[in-house]
Amino acid sequence: MDKETFAYSCDVSPNDCSQICNRHQVEYIEDPDSFSYSEFFRRFLLPNSPCVFSARFTESWGSRRCWVTQDDRPNFDHLLQNFGDAIVPVANCDVKEYNSNRKEQIPLRDYITYWKDYIKSNYCSPKGCLYLKDWHMHRTFPDKNVYSTLLYFTSDWLNEYWDAIAGDDYRFVYMGPKGSWTPFHADVFRSYSWSVNICGKKKWLLFPPGQEEYLRNCHGHLPYDVTMPDHQDGSTYPCSAQCFQPLEVIQEAGEAIFIPSGWHHQVHNLEDTISINHNWVNGCNVAHMWNFLQRELEAVQQEIGEWRETMHDWHPHCQVIMKSCTGIDYKEFYTFLTVIAENRIRVLQDYSAGRDVHSCSGSSLGPLHALYDVSRTADVLAALIANEDFKKLEMESFSPAPLELLHRLQKTIHCINACRINDM
Numbered sequence: 001m002d003k004e005t006f007a008y009s010c011d012v013s014p015n016d017c018s019q020i021c022n023r024h025q026v027e028y029i030e031d032p033d034s035f036s037y038s039e040f041f042r043r044f045l046l047p048n049s050p051c052v053f054s055a056r057f058t059e060s061w062g063s064r065r066c067w068v069t070q071d072d073r074p075n076f077d078h079l080l081q082n083f084g085d086a087i088v089p090v091a092n093c094d095v096k097e098y099n100s101n102r103k104e105q106i107p108l109r110d111y112i113t114y115w116k117d118y119i120k121s122n123y124c125s126p127k128g129c130l131y132l133k134d135w136h137m138h139r140t141f142p143d144k145n146v147y148s149t150l151l152y153f154t155s156d157w158l159n160e161y162w163d164a165i166a167g168d169d170y171r172f173v174y175m176g177p178k179g180s181w182t183p184f185h186a187d188v189f190r191s192y193s194w195s196v197n198i199c200g201k202k203k204w205l206l207f208p209p210g211q212e213e214y215l216r217n218c219h220g221h222l223p224y225d226v227t228m229p230d231h232q233d234g235s236t237y238p239c240s241a242q243c244f245q246p247l248e249v250i251q252e253a254g255e256a257i258f259i260p261s262g263w264h265h266q267v268h269n270l271e272d273t274i275s276i277n278h279n280w281v282n283g284c285n286v287a288h289m290w291n292f293l294q295r296e297l298e299a300v301q302q303e304i305g306e307w308r309e310t311m312h313d314w315h316p317h318c319q320v321i322m323k324s325c326t327g328i329d330y331k332e333f334y335t336f337l338t339v340i341a342e343n344r345i346r347v348l349q350d351y352s353a354g355r356d357v358h359s360c361s362g363s364s365l366g367p368l369h370a371l372y373d374v375s376r377t378a379d380v381l382a383a384l385i386a387n388e389d390f391k392k393l394e395m396e397s398f399s400p401a402p403l404e405l406l407h408r409l410q411k412t413i414h415c416i417n418a419c420r421i422n423d424m
């Protein structure tokens with residue numbers, strides 16, 4: 001990150017997306033040589049706006065050669081030879097379960113047999129339209145080297161955290177025939193996503209944050225498929241007439257799309273398509289994640305509100321339910337902030353001491369980015385510490401103690417501002 005961008009990031013609050021809502025087109029970035037990280041940060045990350053990168057950005061990816069045949073179709077033979085035994089999650093696009101699709105785990109070999117038969121039968125099968133999605137390919141095959149995350153997407157606290165605790169990851173492969181699709185949703189924890197088509201073509205329907213409120217039905221539920229004509233019916237969807245038309249993006253082979261935080265979307269594969277995507281969170285959208293967690297906890301508290309007075313462990317119980325519904329509770333959110341904070345404090349200490357910082361987690365975008373991360377972590381940590389529900393947790397078991405960590409972050413910001421900022 002350059003000095004101008006750092007100074008700008010100190011003056012504007014992240015995620016002010018008001019200017020995007022009336023825009024009708026998503027911006028297209030053509031040339032990797034003239035598009036810097038700082039420009040992406042200023043024009044897309046901070047304002048929380050979507051964009052598409054041309055296929056030139058992913059030209060060097062191995063998967064764009066090995067996973068694709070000469071005529072730009074999925075290379076089934078290569079996938080079978082390299083990954084045939086892997087067990088992969090497969091959703092049935094024709095079977096709705098809650099607001100998603102029924103999923104099962106099968107060997108990739110069987111999925112590819114199905115896919116080939118499906119094509120031969122003219123995209124029709126008694127099994128329905130099956131979509132391989134959310135396959136943690138990178139976790140199972142870390143050395144396959146089929147892609148490398150674009151620099152613009154590398155400030156990724158979510159995967160940095162889950163890698164550090166060897167817990168999980170949010171790096172996925174999707175593959176499915178023409179006609180497979182993903183229902184209307186916003187991403188996990190209100191994270192960003194990026195997605196690159198290795199081959200094929202997708203149609204994205206994007207709704208800026210808040211528009212989804214107009215799409216709720218009379219029971220307050222969000223739609224499963226926003227393309228269904230019944231959304232025009234005012235008695236079932238009382239506010240749908242007020243909703244903007246979605247931004248529609250056609251993503252071609254090789255192109256990358258950036259989906260900002262909290263933007264609801266629905267995705268259709270217009271051809272047989274393979275894509276790679278990550279969910280990610282960083283200093284620009286961590287406040288979205290924190291707001292989302294607070295709303296999730298409120299929803300749980302409402303749901304079991306009648307036992308508040310009679311159940312002695314009602315507050316911890318709300319956290320348990322929240323963790324089972326969303327995948328994270330307040331304690332884990334705190335641990336997540338701790339890992340990022342410690343990594344960035346270390347980068348800045350090493351930098352101040354004149355040590356080489358290139359090999360540390362969170363250092364690749366430079367010391368000013370580390371300083372930006374420290375200041376965003378401190379802001380969200382301060383909000384967490386002031387939160388009444390967080391105060392009710394058993395904080396003696398938290399290490400480091402939240403206030404101590406906040407003071408260390410503030411001291412780091414102070415020291416760097418006082419002595420080094422002009423040299424960075």
Ligand SMILES: O=C(O)CCC(=O)C(=O)O
Pocket residue numbers: 174181182187193194195202259265267268275277
């Ligand atoms: O490609 C798809 O089917 C869905 C991808 C998606 O929802 C995302 O990347 O956020």
Ligand SMILES: [Fe+2]
Pocket residue numbers: 185186187193265
């Ligand atoms: Fe998504």
